Amino acid sequence: MLDLTERQKAILMLLVRDYIETAQAIGSQRLVERYHLDLSPATIRNEMVNLTEMGYLRQPHTSAGRVPTEDGYRFFVAHVTHPELPENVQHTISHQFHQARPEVDHWMSLAASVLAQQAQAISIVTAPHAETARFKHVEVISTQGRQALMVLVLAGGEVNQQILSLSEPVSQERLSAAASRLNQAYALRTYEEILALPPRADALDADISALIVQDMRRLSSRVAGELYYDGLTNVLAEPEFNANDDARRALRLFEERGALQDILTQTMSGANLGGVQVLIGGEGNWEDLRQCSIVLSHYGIPGFTGNIGILGPMRMPYSRTIPTVRYIAGLLSDLVNDTFAGEQTQ
Amino acid sequence: MLDLTERQKAILMLLVRDYIETAQAIGSQRLVERYHLDLSPATIRNEMVNLTEMGYLRQPHTSAGRVPTEDGYRFFVAHVTHPELPENVQHTISHQFHQARPEVDHWMSLAASVLAQQAQAISIVTAPHAETARFKHVEVISTQGRQALMVLVLAGGEVNQQILSLSEPVSQERLSAAASRLNQAYALRTYEEILALPPRADALDADISALIVQDMRRLSSRVAGELYYDGLTNVLAEPEFNANDDARRALRLFEERGALQDILTQTMSGANLGGVQVLIGGEGNWEDLRQCSIVLSHYGIPGFTGNIGILGPMRMPYSRTIPTVRYIAGLLSDLVNDTFAGEQTQ
DNA sequence: AATTAGCACTCGCAAGCAGGGAGTGCTAAT
DNA sequence: ATTAGCACTCCCTGCTTGCGAGTGCTAATT
Numbered sequence: 001m002l003d004l005t006e007r008q009k010a011i012l013m014l015l016v017r018d019y020i021e022t023a024q025a026i027g028s029q030r031l032v033e034r035y036h037l038d039l040s041p042a043t044i045r046n047e048m049v050n051l052t053e054m055g056y057l058r059q060p061h062t063s064a065g066r067v068p069t070e071d072g073y074r075f076f077v078a079h080v081t082h083p084e085l086p087e088n089v090q091h092t093i094s095h096q097f098h099q100a101r102p103e104v105d106h107w108m109s110l111a112a113s114v115l116a117q118q119a120q121a122i123s124i125v126t127a128p129h130a131e132t133a134r135f136k137h138v139e140v141i142s143t144q145g146r147q148a149l150m151v152l153v154l155a156g157g158e159v160n161q162q163i164l165s166l167s168e169p170v171s172q173e174r175l176s177a178a179a180s181r182l183n184q185a186y187a188l189r190t191y192e193e194i195l196a197l198p199p200r201a202d203a204l205d206a207d208i209s210a211l212i213v214q215d216m217r218r219l220s221s222r223v224a225g226e227l228y229y230d231g232l233t234n235v236l237a238e239p240e241f242n243a244n245d246d247a248r249r250a251l252r253l254f255e256e257r258g259a260l261q262d263i264l265t266q267t268m269s270g271a272n273l274g275g276v277q278v279l280i281g282g283e284g285n286w287e288d289l290r291q292c293s294i295v296l297s298h299y300g301i302p303g304f305t306g307n308i309g310i311l312g313p314m315r316m317p318y319s320r321t322i323p324t325v326r327y328i329a330g331l332l333s334d335l336v337n338d339t340f341a342g343e344q345t346q
Numbered sequence: 347m348l349d350l351t352e353r354q355k356a357i358l359m360l361l362v363r364d365y366i367e368t369a370q371a372i373g374s375q376r377l378v379e380r381y382h383l384d385l386s387p388a389t390i391r392n393e394m395v396n397l398t399e400m401g402y403l404r405q406p407h408t409s410a411g412r413v414p415t416e417d418g419y420r421f422f423v424a425h426v427t428h429p430e431l432p433e434n435v436q437h438t439i440s441h442q443f444h445q446a447r448p449e450v451d452h453w454m455s456l457a458a459s460v461l462a463q464q465a466q467a468i469s470i471v472t473a474p475h476a477e478t479a480r481f482k483h484v485e486v487i488s489t490q491g492r493q494a495l496m497v498l499v500l501a502g503g504e505v506n507q508q509i510l511s512l513s514e515p516v517s518q519e520r521l522s523a524a525a526s527r528l529n530q531a532y533a534l535r536t537y538e539e540i541l542a543l544p545p546r547a548d549a550l551d552a553d554i555s556a557l558i559v560q561d562m563r564r565l566s567s568r569v570a571g572e573l574y575y576d577g578l579t580n581v582l583a584e585p586e587f588n589a590n591d592d593a594r595r596a597l598r599l600f601e602e603r604g605a606l607q608d609i610l611t612q613t614m615s616g617a618n619l620g621g622v623q624v625l626i627g628g629e630g631n632w633e634d635l636r637q638c639s640i641v642l643s644h645y646g647i648p649g650f651t652g653n654i655g656i657l658g659p660m661r662m663p664y665s666r667t668i669p670t671v672r673y674i675a676g677l678l679s680d681l682v683n684d685t686f687a688g689e690q691t692q
Numbered sequence: 693a694a695t696t697a698g699c700a701c702t703c704g705c706a707a708g709c710a711g712g713g714a715g716t717g718c719t720a721a722t
Numbered sequence: 723a724t725t726a727g728c729a730c731t732c733c734c735t736g737c738t739t740g741c742g743a744g745t746g747c748t749a750a751t752t
Contacts, residue, residue, distance in 0.1 A: 103509070248583060391715085
């Protein structure tokens, strides 16, 4: 990447651009014609040989045009200018967006749906997730006999419900009283802080408390909130995924959510809030993504963030996708900021 | 369907069975050989002509074997015996199932995943949903400034969270007091009953109350609880969906959840609790499902039910799928019964 | 020394064609 | 009523062929 001449760079950029548009191997003559280059095809060919040797291009077969390699795409993404999204697109998106009902999960699925539609690919959105879970509120509701439903709300609005099996039937009054005592005692504490407190004297309180701690521990260990996605069918239309079981393997990521968690963690670990990360061809780590790219960004406020991104074919219109992801991430950040900022900085 | 001779019926059943296994047009000779019929291929051919005229079979092209029509599948499903699931499969399933964590949403996604894996198709599960929403509990949690998070719990355990924008900042104490008053006043009422009560005197109470009613109205109008599904990639492996955009159209149903709601409503409206409904080829109503079949069942207890089912190619091993759906529906019913039965009958 | 024209060569792809095979419908014999 | 026999249909496969886009190399040009 260091030793590319200006001309090589120009050729590479044009070629990748053209290939992204047309999905066909690009030949020297075609390149000269489409972009009115002041060079002969033969010269282009010589440079193509160089670029191929350097690993930026490859030939699907002898006597075919050139196609970008993963490194070729990486170079392209690193050097292409990502324009601001056009005004009218920004308006369309923000308009769709402000029709959201005031439920957090509706925001998320709306963001997923708008992004999928804009990018014509699979969108990935995770709900905002607090880095350290803090207790906000618990409610225990008797359902029948020894069963009760525990609703645990964390600071930041994550809600978790769970069935609680008691050793004997307990009245709603006693359950409410216990919840109220715990609310008092645990307000805004982490599960570690709760564990450090003296154990609850009352047996019922202790049971509920144990479940709270177990729940909070599990939520703390998660790296992201609930997953939303949309646009699966967009990607099935792409030529590289037709009749190809690479597509199946990539889609299976969504069914084994663990894998996706891994990817999110590893990719976003070093990223700062505004930055968009691009993961091309699985980067050698994820075999199932060999044909795919992922464009990912954080959103939110420090300590309370989610992820938003796109999964599509490696041949993806990055110069459009990246600004789109960035723009919608910005909208979500604003939303989180308006709604939750106070709580985290208290 | 009335006027089929025993022999015609036997031929039709065998042919459908064979086609489901092999996905290839079935010829007369093949049928005789595989099933050692005591008839000549010519006789079979004559009967095939009849069955074709009656609309149970068709030829992909002249001089090819026969393939079932939608009516052919319907006949098959109506007349095939659905054996009990083998003991060991039952054990496997119920074992996987009892490892569920005690959260309702985990049950649902586990059911979806187990079913998808067993049937090698797309599973559909909706969370249990009360026919009439009854208020159980509300909690209002201040987040920052004028924003608050309202958590509404319905009898039956459906939980809904929503952002509440107040006209001015309100302390957590006042919010809790208001919630407590409303909990007292609205316990186990429907939204119609709440509307019939005298309006709340306090302005804050009235605001929250309005949101509760709005939320409950929306939840009441829904026909099913939250949707879970799994196994999308199973179906992409089927030959009829390769490089075929019918597959895309069918999968898009999951992204436009409205369509799926329609299907659930219309299909299950008349069905009783144990009964499994089979929807073949979209039944003429859903163009997008022309190539697909859906096997659906209710589960739950009267007044508090969900749906569970399978979407797969029309060429589906019904005699396995149907018992599997039935069995898992039974498991879910037991679970709902154990956890929530008391509440609904109170 | 860099660029380019010229050219032989490679290889995928589509079209065309032949042969085989599975399966059919019809007719006549059983 | 059933079946053997048979001509016919049509898909599928493999093979050949020609075409075209594109390459790499060499020698000429600037």
